[in-house]
Every structure is written in C-alpha cells, then in structure tokens.
C-alpha cells in the first residue's frame with residue numbers, strides 16, 4: 001500500500017470518529033496554541049522593553065549617581081561635595097571618551113498650570129541643550145534654549161506634547177494640532193513662556209493604530225476616556241513619561257527655584273542628575289575609567305558617586321525575557337507532551353478495538369510495513385490537524401490573553417514560533433504513534449482473527 | 453511437483469504444561485485444479501490445518517511448500533505476499549470490514565498488491581459479477597444477508613486470481629439453502645479450473661467434492677481420492693466409499 005492510500009485510510013478512520021478525534025486533538029491544540037501565544041506575549045514584551053529603553057535615552061547613556069561615601073572614607077564624608085556643575089565642566093574638558101554631558105537640576109512635585117487647568121509633569125528639570133541628544137528628544141515646534149536664555153536665566157520653557165494635551169487640549173479632542181508657542185504657563189506660580197514643544201512620542205504600534213484611526217474616521221471607537229495613563233496600553237509607561245516633560249534652562253532652575261534651599265545666600269548648587277554619553281559603546285569601560293579619574297579630582301578623592309549603565313537594564317531585560325520564554329516554553333511543552341500521551345492512549349485503544357480488522361487485513365496480504373504505516377499515519381494526521389487547529393486557536397488565545405491581562409505590549413505571533421509549534425506537534429504525532437503502530441503491525445494474523 | 457506439498461507437519465500447543473497436538477505428522481499433496489474437502493469432528497484440527505495451508509500460521513514441525521516456495525523458511529514479508537497473491541481465504545464468519553462498502557472490501561487485496569485505482573475497480577467489479585453481486589457494490593456488509601456476505605468474501609478471495617482458494621466452513625454460519633448456493637458457487641468455480649480446498653464437518657457437503665480427507669485428533673484418518681481408484685493413501689487403512 002502506498003503512502004497516499006495510507007493517508008486516505010487514516011483520514012477516513014479519524015473522520016469516522018469525529019468527536020473522539022477532536023477530544024484527542026484537544027491536547028495538541030492547547031499545546032500548540034499556548035506555545036504560539038506564549039512566544040507572542042514574550043515577543044511583545046521584548047519589543048516593548050526595547051522601545052522603552054530607546055525612549056529612555058538609548059544604550060550609550062550612562063547615569064552618574066550619588067553614592068554613600070565608602071566605609072574607608074567615612075571620616076571624610078562631611079567634605080563630600082556631591083555632583084555639581086564643576087563636575088560637568090571638568091568632564092567636558094578632560095574626558096574625551098565622554099561625548100556628551102548633560103547636567104540636570106530637577107524640581108520635585110512641581111505643578112504646571114494655565115487658565116484653571118493644571119498638570120503634574122513627570123519631570124520638571126533645568127537642563128542644557130545637551131539634554132536633547134541625551135534623551136533623544138525631537139523638537140517639533142519652536143526652538144530650544146539659547147546661551148542667552150542660560151546666561152540671563154530667562155523664564156522660558158520647552159514642553160512635551162503631553163503637557164500641551166493637558167493644558168490646551170489634544171489633537172484627538174480638539175480635532176487640530178494646537179501649537180502653544182508664545183503662550184504663558186505657570187510653574188509653581190511663576191510665569192514661563194513656551195518657546196518650544198517636542199513631538200508626540202509613542203510606540204510603533206500606537207503610531208500605526210492612530211494613523212489607522214485617522215484613515216478610518218467614521219469608526220468612533222474612542223468612547224472611553226480620552227487618554228489612558230500609567231501602565232495602560234496607550235504609549236506605554238516610558239512614552240507617557242517622556243511626553244509629560246517640562247524643561248527650563250539650568251540656570252533659571254537654579255536661580256528661581258533653588259534660592260531658598262542653599263546656604264550662605266548661594267542657591268543649592270547640587271545637580272540632581274548628570275547623564276553621560278560615551279563616544280563609543282566599545283569603549284565603555286575606558287570611558288567610565290576616564291570619567292572616574294576626572295571626578296576623583298573634582299571630588300577631592302572622595303568616591304561619593306557611581307555610574308549606572310544601561311547594560312544593567314539590558315541584562316535585566318534579557319534575563320526577564322529568557323525567564324518568560326523558559327516558563328512559557330515549559331508550559332507549552334507539558335501541554336504538547338500531554339497531548340502526545342492522549343494520542344498514544346487513543347491509538348492504543350483504537351488498535352485494541354480493531355484487532356479483528358487488523359487480522360483480516362493481514363490475512364489478505366497486509367505487511368508489517370502496511371499496518372505500521374496505517375496506524376502511524378493516523379496518529380500523525382491527528383497531530384497535524386491538532387497542530388493546524390492550534391495555530392488558529394492561538395490567534396484567539398492571544399486576544400483572550402490580551403483581554404485578561406492588558407499590557408502596553410502587543411503580543412506578536414512570529415513565524416518561527418508557529419513553525420516550531422507545528423513541527424513539534426508533528427513530531428509528537430510520530431512519537432505517539434510509534435508504539436501503537438508497532439503493536440498493530442506485529443500482531444499475529446491468526447491470534448488477531450480469533451480475538452473477540 | 454504438486455501445487456501444495458505438506459510433509460510431516462505437526463502443530464503443537466502448550467497449555468499449562470499440557471501438550472496439545474492440534475496436528476500430528478500430517479502429509480498431504482494438493483494438485484492444481486483439485487476440489488478437495490477436509491472433514492472431521494470439532495476440535496480435530498481442521499482449522500489448524502487450513503491456517504497452516506493458508507500461510508496464516510506456521511507449523512511446529514515439518515515442511516510446507518506452496519507453488520514452489522518453502523513456507524517455513526519465508527520471511528513475514530514474503531508470507532504476506534503469498535497470502536496476497538497466491539492464496540484466497542474464505543472464513544466461516546465472512547470477515548469483511550464493516551466500515552468499507554462491498555466494492556472496497558473486494559478491492560482491499562489489490563490495495564496491498566499495489567494496483568492502480570482504476571485496475572482495482574475493474575477487477576473488483578468483475579469478481580463481483582462472478583458472484584452475481586455487482587448491483588450491491590455500494591452497500592455495506594451489514595446491509596447484506598449472510599449468504600451475500602459470504603459471496604462478497606468469495607469475490608474478495610478470487611480477485612487477485614490466486615493459485616488456490618481455502619474455505620474454512622464457508623457454509624457453517626448459513627442456513628442449509630444458502631449453504632447450498634455457496635456450495636454451488638464453489639463447484640462452479642472448481643469446474644472453471646480453480647483449485648479449492650474446503651473444510652466442513654457436514655458429510656453431505658463433503659460428498660460434493662471428488663477428493664475427501666478425514667481428520668481425527670490431528671491425524672488423517674481416511675483419504676478418498678478418485679485418482680488412487682479408492683485405495684487409501686495414508687495409514688490407518690479405512691473403508692473406501
């Protein structure tokens with residue numbers, strides 16, 4: 001008997017036990033769909049995390065952080081200077097492996113208001129123009145701060161599109177893009193002129209969704225609140241945060257908001273952040289060493305600072321993804337194995353039920369190979385159908401997962417995951433069929449015919 | 453050389469330490485074209501002999517040669533081939549596959565013989581014509597009477613044009629009238645030149661065949677062969693008819 005005939009016989013056999021075959025397939029369907037859905041979730045998570053990483057400034061960004069004075073220098077701790085603008089100047093002058101230095105002086109808990117509306121920005125920071133390159137900002141309207149703004153400590157600000165949305169109305173609400181250049185807003189009661197606005201940051205997916213909604217204006221799906229926040233889907237946390245930025249010149253921050261905090265009539269000169277970018281990621285270690293040497297001079301040998309690279313973040317992301325992938329994979333593998341056991345079980349029951357048929361087939365000339373193939377093909381066909389149904393089901397499973405646990409990351413069904421899931425379902429069909437097929441093929445015709 | 457040569461064949465079963473000689477040193481030749489019946493009481497070893505002749509079972513001792521092939525030396529694969537091409541088997545309980553229709557049942561030996569779908573169909577229809585059932589080709593076995601089912605089984609046994617047809621109590625499960633129809637069919641086939649060996653415990657049926665072999669306790673007890681002009685061939689000497 002040739003393979004085509006075996007397949008036809010196998011499919012007929014499965015068709016004649018539709019319900020039983022469906023139940024048998026269920027294990028494989030669950031295994032395949034959970035494998036594909038899991039990997040889609042993990043892929044979405046991975047993409048979201050990578051996008052967020054870029055939104056936060058990219059891989060070559062290094063944070064210079066305050067650190068407890070180390071124990072062996074404890075007696076010097078009252079002389080620790082902390083991070084000041086001196087460090088920034090020194091690094092710019094003497095650390096050529098550091099491409100960019102961006103000092104930041106933040107004002108915590110600030111409120112920005114205008115005409116009765118107010119918003120709490122994610123960060124209100126005094127900055128240099130270096131911050132644009134540092135945090136990968138794109139200025140869409142107006143200008144950034146000039147040296148004159150810095151020199152004069154002008155009351156000007158550059159805002160993220162989210163601030164505009166809150167105070168002036170978003171394009172979705174008003175139907176047009178409001179550009180609030182020249183408008184005045186109050187930061188903790190002090191008036192500032194808006195001189196520039198960043199573009200609206202969003203994830204790749206949100207951008208596509210928004211463009212689609214624009215192209216299909218008749219479909220008004222937006223019945224919910226205009227804007228979902230925090231860990232909600234829209235934009236994701238990193239993008240949401242970035243859109244709610246307010247920048248003012250560093251000097252303005254120091255003069256206007258720090259004067260009350262300092263000593264001896266000098267406003268508090270401490271910077272809240274110094275961000276660095278290295279000239280080349282390959283030179284990360286030497287660059288950090290160089291920066292450290294420079295800073296040890298400005299800090300009089302007291303090591304009250306530390307570097308935090310994105311490498312830590314990348315490692316965290318990678319290990320989180322690895323873990324998610326492993327646990328998802330194990331769950332899916334268990335599903336597939338259980339499915340395989342189900343198939344083997346039903347095939348064993350099926351050949352016991354068909355011993356007489358097997359005896360008749362052998363009596364009229366079926367060989368070991370014929371019977372072996374017939375049973376194996378049946379098992380593989382069940383697995384293939386189950387695998388295909390599982391792929392379809394995974395589309396639904398992804399939606400269900402998204403509904404149960406909405407995240408900012410769209411699950412992405414990848415081709416390799418589908419291929420892997422389908423191939424393993426076929427492989428499991430073969431494995432599950434081997435023992436029943438062997439048992440059937442080895443049956444002695446006489447004993448099989450006599451079986452009641 | 454005879455079509456079938458059985459030499460000193462024994463089949464011994466062991467049941468709980470007890471030895472059961474289902475066949476005890478049986479020798480037998482069947483020539484091409486013969487119509488032969490094997491008769492004996494229940495448990496005498498008729499079916500055992502049939503199964504060994506039909507290559508469904510192997511002897512414990514002795515040799516068997518069918519159409520020049522030594523069966524006891526053949527591989528499982530060769531045996532399957534011989535069952536498929538050289539032997540047609542008709543069972544007492546018909547043994548049709550209930551899920552296949554009549555035509556598919558008759559086609560089945562050719563499926564394992566590797567014929568094309570077209571050739572299978574044509575030959576199966578011709579075999580069904582021989583047993584007068586071509587108008588029932590689309591029916592399931594369950595929709596046929598016992599006699600009709602047995603005729604389908606005979607068509608299936610004939611479809612690969614075998615050297616010899618073995619029938620183990622082909623009428624044993626039928627009423628006497630239907631049994632006669634089947635017997636008539638077998639006789640007709642024999643007259644067309646086919647080699648047929650049938651098992652029965654009914655002397656009336658055995659009387660139809662020119663050559664008769666009686667088995668008792670696994671041994672041939674009586675042998676009636678027209679070629680030997682009434683001379684018993686095998687010990688112990690019995691009474692000729």
Ligand SMILES: Nc1ncnc2c1ncn2[C@@H]1O[C@H](COP(=O)(O)OP(=O)(O)OP(=O)(O)O)[C@@H](O)[C@H]1O
Pocket residue numbers: 465466467472473474492493494495496497498499500501653
């Ligand atoms: N698989 C087996 N195991 C043990 N003994 C067996 C087996 N098959 C047959 N026998 C024994 O061999 C002997 C012959 O059995 P066989 O089936 O050939 O008889 P038979 O002549 O066909 O009888 P019947 O007319 O009832 O069909 C019996 O005693 C039976 O019990």
Ligand SMILES: [Mg+2]
Pocket residue numbers: 498499500
């Ligand atoms: Mg019998």
